[in-house]
Amino acid sequence: MGYDDLGRRDYGLVLNANWTTIMFVVGISGGIGSGKTMVSNQFARLGVTIADADLAARHIMKPGKSILEKVVDRYGQEVLLSDGTLNRAQLRNIIFRDLEARKWLEKLTHGPINLELKNIIEKSTSPYSVLVLSAGLGRSSLMDRVLVVDTAIELQIKRVMIRDNNTREQVQAIINAQPTRQQRLDIADDILLNNESLECLPSEVLRLHMKYINLATSDRNG
Numbered sequence: 001m002g003y004d005d006l007g008r009r010d011y012g013l014v015l016n017a018n019w020t021t022i023m024f025v026v027g028i029s030g031g032i033g034s035g036k037t038m039v040s041n042q043f044a045r046l047g048v049t050i051a052d053a054d055l056a057a058r059h060i061m062k063p064g065k066s067i068l069e070k071v072v073d074r075y076g077q078e079v080l081l082s083d084g085t086l087n088r089a090q091l092r093n094i095i096f097r098d099l100e101a102r103k104w105l106e107k108l109t110h111g112p113i114n115l116e117l118k119n120i121i122e123k124s125t126s127p128y129s130v131l132v133l134s135a136g137l138g139r140s141s142l143m144d145r146v147l148v149v150d151t152a153i154e155l156q157i158k159r160v161m162i163r164d165n166n167t168r169e170q171v172q173a174i175i176n177a178q179p180t181r182q183q184r185l186d187i188a189d190d191i192l193l194n195n196e197s198l199e200c201l202p203s204e205v206l207r208l209h210m211k212y213i214n215l216a217t218s219d220r221n222g
Helices: 036-045 053-060 066-075 088-095 099-122 153-164 168-177 181-186 201-221
Strands: 025-029 049-052 129-132 145-150 190-193
Touching: 025 036, 036 049, 036 129, 036 145, 036 201, 049 053, 049 099, 053 099, 053 129, 066 088, 066 099, 088 099, 099 129, 145 181, 145 201, 153 168, 190 201
Parallel strands: 025 129, 025 145, 049 129, 145 190
Antiparallel strands: none
């Protein structure tokens, strides 16, 4: 499914190799609670187009959408809140207890999420685009760079427990279902440490922003 709204970003992002674009694309990867959204928000403030797998997943699962109806058909009304929107916490609990349920959901949402992301990137007018990945490794020939937002595991757990009102066991189950920290670091072109203070985040993102503009310009001129 590719979105951390249930985890958040708890699935392997599914990118379609048939995409064609001349846009320079930076993929942002990281585990649950690493701060990918904080980082992507900083890029957005600099005018960079953001294609976020989580937001795409939210969009395709809105009330009235056929995908949400299929999820309800499979799991019942318990996956809905009283206002008819998706109960993400409940669905998260289901899919992290059941591998087959997770695979079914990923297969269902694969194509629609890809289409949402593709449309955003193709319409971009910024020097480069940022593709916020799910918790999967997400390495793809469609991306020119991979930026990994790295966070200590214990801090990940604390952040998600507070943010999502989860137990430690629930958060640990999500982390266990994701690629390991080392696996993410192994595919990184760039690493942004996001362990404690947020004071340095804007300057670090600005540094990367200038780097990516230069790389995108060189790529087009090359």
